[in-house]
Amino acid sequence: MATGRTHRPATRSRGIPEATVARLPLYLRALTALSERSVPTVSSEELATAAGVNSAKLRKDFSYLGSYGTRGVGYDVEYLVYQISRELGLTQDWPVVIVGIGNLGAALANYGGFASRGFRVAALIDADPAMAGKPVAGLPVRHTDELESIITDNGVSIGVIATPAGAAQQVCDRLVAAGVTSILNFAPTVLSVPEGVDVRKVDLSIELQILAFHEQRKAGEETTSAQEPAAAAQPRSGAAVRTPAGGRAAGKGPDGDVPAVMPA
Amino acid sequence: MATGRTHRPATRSRGIPEATVARLPLYLRALTALSERSVPTVSSEELATAAGVNSAKLRKDFSYLGSYGTRGVGYDVEYLVYQISRELGLTQDWPVVIVGIGNLGAALANYGGFASRGFRVAALIDADPAMAGKPVAGLPVRHTDELESIITDNGVSIGVIATPAGAAQQVCDRLVAAGVTSILNFAPTVLSVPEGVDVRKVDLSIELQILAFHEQRKAGEETTSAQEPAAAAQPRSGAAVRTPAGGRAAGKGPDGDVPAVMPA
DNA sequence: ATGCCTTTGTGAACGCGTGCACAAAGATGG
DNA sequence: CCATCTTTGTGCACGCGTTCACAAAGGCAT
Numbered sequence: 001m002a003t004g005r006t007h008r009p010a011t012r013s014r015g016i017p018e019a020t021v022a023r024l025p026l027y028l029r030a031l032t033a034l035s036e037r038s039v040p041t042v043s044s045e046e047l048a049t050a051a052g053v054n055s056a057k058l059r060k061d062f063s064y065l066g067s068y069g070t071r072g073v074g075y076d077v078e079y080l081v082y083q084i085s086r087e088l089g090l091t092q093d094w095p096v097v098i099v100g101i102g103n104l105g106a107a108l109a110n111y112g113g114f115a116s117r118g119f120r121v122a123a124l125i126d127a128d129p130a131m132a133g134k135p136v137a138g139l140p141v142r143h144t145d146e147l148e149s150i151i152t153d154n155g156v157s158i159g160v161i162a163t164p165a166g167a168a169q170q171v172c173d174r175l176v177a178a179g180v181t182s183i184l185n186f187a188p189t190v191l192s193v194p195e196g197v198d199v200r201k202v203d204l205s206i207e208l209q210i211l212a213f214h215e216q217r218k219a220g221e222e223t224t225s226a227q228e229p230a231a232a233a234q235p236r237s238g239a240a241v242r243t244p245a246g247g248r249a250a251g252k253g254p255d256g257d258v259p260a261v262m263p264a
Numbered sequence: 265m266a267t268g269r270t271h272r273p274a275t276r277s278r279g280i281p282e283a284t285v286a287r288l289p290l291y292l293r294a295l296t297a298l299s300e301r302s303v304p305t306v307s308s309e310e311l312a313t314a315a316g317v318n319s320a321k322l323r324k325d326f327s328y329l330g331s332y333g334t335r336g337v338g339y340d341v342e343y344l345v346y347q348i349s350r351e352l353g354l355t356q357d358w359p360v361v362i363v364g365i366g367n368l369g370a371a372l373a374n375y376g377g378f379a380s381r382g383f384r385v386a387a388l389i390d391a392d393p394a395m396a397g398k399p400v401a402g403l404p405v406r407h408t409d410e411l412e413s414i415i416t417d418n419g420v421s422i423g424v425i426a427t428p429a430g431a432a433q434q435v436c437d438r439l440v441a442a443g444v445t446s447i448l449n450f451a452p453t454v455l456s457v458p459e460g461v462d463v464r465k466v467d468l469s470i471e472l473q474i475l476a477f478h479e480q481r482k483a484g485e486e487t488t489s490a491q492e493p494a495a496a497a498q499p500r501s502g503a504a505v506r507t508p509a510g511g512r513a514a515g516k517g518p519d520g521d522v523p524a525v526m527p528a
Numbered sequence: 529a530t531g532c533c534t535t536t537g538t539g540a541a542c543g544c545g546t547g548c549a550c551a552a553a554g555a556t557g558g
Numbered sequence: 559c560c561a562t563c564t565t566t567g568t569g570c571a572c573g574c575g576t577t578c579a580c581a582a583a584g585g586c587a588t
Binding site: 281284318320321335337 | 544545546547548549552554555556
C-alpha cells in the first residue's frame with residue numbers, strides 16, 4: 001500500500017498488477033533457493049508451494065511477464081530468476097541511504113537482504129553529531145548536514161527513513177528535495193510527499209496489533225461456539241499470509257460484550 | 265452485509281473486513297495524537313487526512329464497529345480510542361517473546377511502539393549461549409532451551425521471530441508446540457504452521473524490491489516508450505543464466521549479475 | 529508418427545474493497 | 559418549534575484480484 005502514487009498503472013502493455021509486483025520478490029526468493037540447489041526446472045505447483053501461494057495465481061502472475069514456461073515441463077529456474085530480477089529492476093545497482101541510525105537503522109544497515117539484491121547502502125545518516133564518523137556495518141555514519149550532497153553525489157533515488165516519528169517528515173522533505181523519489185518509511189507517521197514520489201510504510205507495531213485482533217477473536221471463539229466451519233482439509237498450508245480464504249469468515253462475535261458506556 | 269449468516273442481531277455480527285482491521289491501528293495512532301492534544305471531537309474528514317486515507321473509507325470502516333459518531337459533529341476522540349482499542353484487543357496485556365536477538369531483535373526489543381500499545385516483552389530469546397544473561401533493552405537474554413517454559417509460564421500467545429532464515433521454521437515449530445498461536449515473522453522464509461495459527465510476515469528486502477520496480481518504471485517513463493528489450497531476446501535455456509560477475513559497468517542498463525546468496 | 533500424459537496459459541465467474549453520492553440524523557440559530 | 563446547516567452512515571456501482579476449470583501445447587513412449 002504505497003501512498004503517494006496516484007496515477008494509472010500506465011504502461012499499457014507492461015501493465016503488471018500491483019498485487020503481482022508484490023509477489024515477485026517472493027517467487028524470486030524461492031527460485032533463488034532452487035537455483036542454489038541446482039534444480040533445473042520447477043512446476044507452478046511446486047514453486048507455488050515453496051512461495052506459499054496458489055498455483056493458479058502464480059501462473060497468472062507469470063503470464064503478465066510473458067510466456068516463460070514450457071507446457072508439460074514447467075519453468076526454467078535460472079531463466080525465471082533472470083526475468084523476474086530484470087522486471088523488478090534488480091539487475092541494476094540501487095544506491096540507498098538510511099537516515100536515522102538508531103537500533104533499527106543499524107539493523108537495516110546490517111541486513112544482508114539488501115546487498116544481495118542489488119541494493120547498495122551508499123551512506124548512513126544521523127542527526128546526532130556524536131554518531132558522526134562512528135562505523136556501523138562497516139560504514140562511517142555521516143551527519144545530516146551532508147544529506148543533500150550525499151544524495152546528489154551518489155545519484156541516490158531510494159531513501160530509508162528510520163528516524164523517530166517527529167523527525168520523519170522533515171527528513172522526508174529534504175530527501176525529496178534532494179532528488180529521492182522512493183521512500184521506505186519505518187517511522188510511525190503518515191508522510192506527505194509530492195506527486196511522483198512513492199512511499200512504502202513498514203510499521204512494526206501495526207503488525208502486532210493486527211495479530212492481537214485475531215488472537216482476541218480466537219480466544220473469544222473458544223468460549224462461545226466451538227462450532228468451527230473447519231474448512232476443507234488443508235493439512236499444512238504453508239502461507240497464511242493475508243486472508244487465507246478459509247480462515248475466518250463466518251465469525252460470530254467473541255462474546256456478547258456490548259458495553260454502551262462512554263469512558264469519556 | 266457482514267459475512268456469514270445474516271441474522272439480524274441487535275449486536276453487530278463481527279464481520280470486520282481484513283482491510284479494515286489493518287487500518288484500525290492507523291486510526292488509533294491518529295486519534296491518540298489528537299487525544300494528547302486534548303482535542304474533544306474530530307470529523308471523518310479531519311481524521312481521514314491525519315491517517316492518510318479517504319474519508320468515505322474511514323466512515324465505512326467505523327460503521328463496521330458500530331455507530332459511534334454524531335451527525336453534524338463528528339466522533340468523540342476519547343470514546344473512539346477506547347472502542348478501537350477494545351476491538352483490536354489492546355485493552356488487555358499481550359505478553360510477547362522475541363526470538364533471535366541480533367541487530368533486528370534488539371531493535372524490536374527497544375521499539376517503543378510495543379509497550380505503549382498493550383504489548384509487553386516477556387522475554388528475549390537467543391540461541392547463542394554467549395548472549396545469555398546479557399541485558400538488552402533492560403531484559404536479560406534467555407537461552408533457547410528455556411523457550412518452552414518461558415511461553416507456558418507467561419502465557420505467551422504471540423511470538424516474534426527475528427532469527428536468520430535457516431532457524432526460523434524450527435523456532436516457529438517450537439513456539440507453536442509450546443502454545444503460541446500468532447507469529448510475526450521477520451525472517452525471509454515461508455513458515456508453515458498448522459491450522460489456527462496466524463502468521464504475518466514483514467520482509468524488509470521485499471519492500472525495497474517493490475520500490476525498485478516502481479523506480480525503474482519511473483526512470484523508463486522519462487525516456488518515453490519502453491526501450492525494454494522485447495521478451496524475445498533471451499534464448500530459452502542456454503543463455504540468461506547468471507553472468508558470474510559480469511559488467512554492470514555503467515550502472516544503468518538491464519544487465520549485471522543475479523544475486524546468488526540468500527540473505528542471512 | 530501417433531497417442532497419451534503432464535503442465536501451462538487464460539477466459540470467465542466470483543468476491544472483496546473502494547469511492548461516490550445522498551438521505552437521514554442531529555446540532556444550531558432564530 | 560421550525561428552518562438550516564453539518565456530518566454521519568450506507569446503498570450502489572465499479573474495478574481489481576483471486577480462483578476455477580479447461581483447452582492448447584509440448585514432451586515422451588511406443
